[in-house]
Amino acid sequence: xxxxxxxxxAALALGLAACSSDKNPSSSSGGTSDSSSxxxxxxxxHDATLTxxxxxxxxxxxxxxxxxxxxxxxxxxxxxxxxxVDTAANKSRAxxxxxxxxxxxxxxxxxxxxxxx
Numbered sequence: 392x393x394x395x396x397x398x399x400x401a402a403l404a405l406g407l408a409a410c411s412s413d414k415n416p417s418s419s420s421g422g423t424s425d426s427s428s429x430x431x432x433x434x435x436x437h438d439a440t441l442t443x444x445x446x447x448x449x450x451x452x453x454x455x456x457x458x459x460x461x462x463x464x465x466x467x468x469x470x471x472x473x474x475x476v477d478t479a480a481n482k483s484r485a486x487x488x489x490x491x492x493x494x495x496x497x498x499x500x501x502x503x504x505x506x507x508x
């Protein structure tokens with residue numbers, strides 16, 4: 392089951408990376424923007440891959456796998472967690488799991504704890 396979830400998450404991330412980098416390469420007016428476009432695509436792919444790895448790690452964690460309110464984004468090796476969780480312990484655990492993913496240098500934990508829920 393974990394393998395299926397990981398495979399689906401990876402496929403989704405790659406698909407999203409392909410969609411987000413859907414730029415018209417023929418519209419460049421010189422040779423210099425091609426290398427910056429390639430660099431941008433590589434960064435977007437790296438970000439999507441890292442985001443997928445963090446989401447998979449969160450889904451695989453027994454205490455966090457039922458939480459659906461966590462949004463993960465990546466910018467370089469910095470991961471941002473947003474959304475709402477039910478306890479402060481889950482907020483802390485989500486950050487800990489994200490920090491443990493290979494390639495993550497730091498985590499911005501912007502999760503909020505739902506009150507009374």
